[in-house]
Amino acid sequence: MIRLKKPLLSLICLALIVLTGCGEKQEKPETPNEPAKLNELEELNEWRKLPEANFAIPPYARYLDGIKICLDPGHGGQAHLLNYKRGPTGLREAEVNLHVALYLREFLKEAGAIVFMTRTDDSFVSITDRSKLANKNAVDFFISLHHNFFSNPETNYTSTWYHQDADDSRASLDLGRYVQQSVADALRLPQFTPTGLYSDRLIIPSGFGVLRQTKGPAILVEASFYSNPEEEQRLKKESYNKREAYGYFIGIARYVAAGFPKGILLTPAPESSIETKKPRIEIRVEDGVHERGAWMLKRQQVFSNSIRVKLDGVIVPHQYLHAKNLIVITPSKPLSNGVHRVETDLVNYYGNHSLPSEQWFKVVPPAAKLKLHAWTKTLPPDGASYVGITATALDKNGRPIADDEPIHAQTSIGRLAATESLSQNGEARFYLHTDATQPQSGRARVKVAYKNKSETITIRFEKISSGIVQGSVHDVSGNTITDAAVQLVTKKNRTTTNPDGHFFFDNVSPGEVTLNVSKAGYYNLRLETNATSNSAQVLQPQLHPIADGTLIGKVFVLDARYGGSERGTPVINSVAPADLNLAVVKALKEMLELAGASVHLVREKDEKIPVPKRVKAINAIKHDGYYLRIDHGARVKGEPSVIATGYPGNQVAENYLKAILDGFNITLFKTPVETFGDEESPEIRSTNKIALALEIRSINHPHLHESANSPALIAQEAYAIFLGTWKFLKNAQLFEEELNSDTRDEVLLQKELEIHVVDGISRKPIAGARVALDHTFPLVTNRTGKATFHGVHARRYRVAVEAAGYAYRSIESDFPDSGSVSIKIKESVKQ
Ligand SMILES: [Zn+2]
Structure with missing residues (x-):
């Protein structure tokens, strides 16, 4: 159990300097600063007097000649939003950014630089388009110009942001160093940050989209705070904007003068x-x-x-x-x-x-061997069927030839979807279709060639007695899905989709057939069709993602605290935190994996693992991701039901924790959305992941009417964390797409699908029933017999219900486009 210390919030009040990213309403904890002593204040006041403006072009600026620079005035096109990035009297950040960038362009052009602007008026330009412009023109470097916002009106300083880890952004930091210092010199703001240079991962795990997507050195500068009333007045003046631009100019000129080895x-x-x-x-x-x-x-x-x-x-x-x-x-x-x-x-x-x-x-060695393989040697000439042909090219050592080498194919009859295919791992794939306009019987001689090597394979177009079921699997956006499992239920045959998303079953007996399509990250799909002799059923199943596909490919390390002889405290009625921790971690793992994430467990069974060993195990997983330690405790009067702790000052962890606490408020019990700094745990302080810890105080919780180890409660705790994880990641993704907060709420505000499970005779709610959406993603009903799925889209669903003592039940239904849906599943068969 964690002893509560000061919440992180109190740090913010003490601090002089607060970091914030680009006007987002994200309050940053910061490095506490010593308050300035009196004589220092006098010095500061002396420093703050702006010298007379002098916009001379220094001689070293000549090296800017021919240098290609992309200037990116932040935001734009959002004047219709009343509260969007505006100062106390309504000055828009977007406008100030543009003024400064236009002055800067003049200075740079005068020195001979070639300047590209992501916008020159108040139009909306997406983050991706901004980066694209820079990449397309192969600029030498990129600067995004911004001004900052914070809730404390006194806050005002200059900060410069680079992408991710400093080691990978060394050239950006060269540029950042010069620009940070010269912009700070130009504006002489009342506050300064101890370092001035910050990684964008402090705000968003994957960094700012505009910095991530731009190739080459790229920085984002928050020159000053328009939320500071005095600064806002200054920012309204063109002369002040020009002064700031000149600060940028001198920094850039000095950076370029230092040369590029x-x-x-x-x-x-x-x-x-x-x-x-x-x-x-x-x-x-x-x-x-x-x-x-x-x-x-x-x-x-x-x-x-x-x-x-x-x-x-x-x-x-x-x-x-x-x-x-x-x-x-x-x-x-x-x-x-x-x-x-x-x-x-x-x-x-x-x-x-x-x-x-x-x-x-x-x-690129030549190919010594070229092998051809086809799904089948016989296709019905029905104008619909097609066969995949794989060519494998190996060098004289039996190794695959180089990737991306063009391999060519031609056929005597029928139609090839493409006649050129690039090698991957020595393989190239071709698709031969029976001709839709002129179905004809005969022999298709398909000749495949790589450089001087060629081979031929013959596919017969002729009548077959059985049927073919084939096609390709897609997601809702139309992208093909590779490696999806496709099962032909009637034939008990399984296959997986190939790298182009195709599957193929031949020798299918005529009649009704059922296909099951599944892939981690998506809801299972069941399809019914008819196989007919001498023809192919070509299907294009579409899979719906779980949790919008937001979790696909994400990495999590889950740690069930304690274990073995370490039971945790308190142990009440033989319910021990060590066991609850493991149960929640396992339930959460199942949910995250179904949603397409990759999940590692620090412990999988009831065993004692010393903390240093845990830290080592976590750090052995090199992939970027999230570490989540789960603990349980008993409710303490006057304290939150869930204690959420992270590394003090890690904004990403704090946002994630807050989203999880929101998740608990939605699914389980009320708890304040309040996080605490963890000053002690090595798991939190010395792991290579975004690290968080939760202590769920469900043991003897006065508002819970079931034992802490009931399956329903375990499942709901896991779902609360799952929901928080999804919302946090989704929000980060939307933030990156630069949607304003109103739009983001709309996107997140999805339909809820509420399932009630009641006993068909007594009408009493059934708690602990397992309800699986599309036979895929399971929730467990609470004591009111309710299970709620969040973030679902309108379509046809299948719901399967399993409850102890009742027969298995499955229903299928359409859910409308808006509002929550409630289904009562009456179960009369009590076994
Ligand atoms: Zn901004």
Whole structure:
């Protein structure tokens, strides 16, 4: 059990400086700052007097000549929203961002830079389009200009944001450092942040969309706070906007003047194909300054210990030949077939990192062997059926040829969906259709060729006595789904969809057939169709995602606290936290996996695992994700029903915890949406995941009328966490799409599907019944016999109900587009 300390909230009141992202109503805890002493205040006041404006172009700005820069004035096109990113008297952030960006463009152009603007008027531009513009024009770097908002009107400082981990954003940080300092110098705001540079993952787990999607160095600057009434007045003045723009300009000019070192691939020639698997790789070093015509040393001015060469993303040993300014790499093992990427990182004497620039060459041996395989050798000439043909090309060592090599096919009769297919793992797939306009019998000779190697396979178009059931599986947006399990119930046959989403059953006896289609992350689908002899039923089943597909591919590490001789406290009526923790974790794992997430358990059974061992196990999972520790306790009067703790100051964890607490309020019992900082647990403080802990105080909870270990309660706790997880991730995704908060609420406000399970004779509610939507996602009814599914879409559903002592029951029904739905399942057969 956690001893309650000060909630995180009190930290915010104490602090001088509060971080916030881009006007979002997300209150950030922060690094507490020493209050300024009196003489420091005087100094600050002296500093705060803005010098007379001087917008001269300094001589070092000449190096901006020809540099391509993308300026991104944040937001725009939302003037119709009254409360959207506005200062106390209504000044819009979008407008200020634009003014500053337009002035900055003038300065940069005067110095010879090529400037791209994501917008030049008050129109709406999506985050993705902003990044696309920068990427399409291959700009050297990208700057998103913003102003900040916070609930405390006194808050006002400059901050600069980079993407994710600093190690992966080194060039962005070079730019960020110069810009942060010169914008802060230009505005001279009353507050400063201890570091000024922040990772965007503090606000959103995957970072700001605009920074993530932009290739090359990219920063987002929050120059000042328009929520500060005095700052808002200043921001209204064009002269002040110009002053800010000049601050940006000086920072950018100094950054560019420091030069961009680079490693240039000499051999193998960039983008060339070679046959040898053991090439000598040579890279020329340039410091980015010499080329301007330095009179100094011939040697390139880069720190030799800063050189880092990655071959296919992995740092490889290299030799640096100083005198020749050359890096040499000799691969220790033969390289695999395919593309190899070379990336050189280095730092010049000015401290600038090389801009990310990947170069590549390709190892392409000829094919020694070409094998063809078809789903069937015989197709009915019905104009509907089609057969997949897989070509496998191997080199002389029996290894798959390089990826993305074009393999070609042609046929004597019938129609090929495509005649060129790119190799993946040595395989290329072709689809031969019987001709819809001119069904004809005969032999289709399909010839497949890669370079000089070719093979032929013959498919007969002729009458067959049985039927074919085939097709492709899609999601609701029309994307094909690979690796979905497709079961032909009547034939007890199973297959999985191929990389193009296709499935194929032949030799199907004529008559009714049932197909079951399933894939983690989607509701199961059952389809009925008729197989007829000498023809193919071509189906296109569509799968609906669970929880909007938001959890597909996400990674969770769930930790049931205690275990073995450690039982947790309190143990009441032999109900121990250790067991409840494991039960909830298992129920949650099932839900998350059904929704398509990948879930790891720190403990799967009742055993004692020391905390250091737990931390080690969590950190062994390298994938980014979330760590969630579950504990139980007894209700303490005057304290919340769920104690939610995270690393103090981790905004992502705090948002996630709040969403989970909301989940509890929706499904189970009232608890304040309040989080606490965990100062002690190594699981929270030293894991490589976004780490959170919950203590669910369900043991002897006065508002719960069932034992804490009842299956219904366990399932509802798990569902509360599931719901919170979904809402948190969905919100982060919508935030990224830059939907304003009203729209976000609308998207999240989905239909609820409420199922009541009652005894058909006594009409009494049945608690603990397992209700599965589409035979897939199960909930357990509470003591009022109710199970509520959230975030469902209008369509036809099947609901299966299982309850101890009752016969299994399944119903099918349509649910309308709006409002909640209540179904009473009367069960009269008591066994
Ligand atoms: Zn903004």
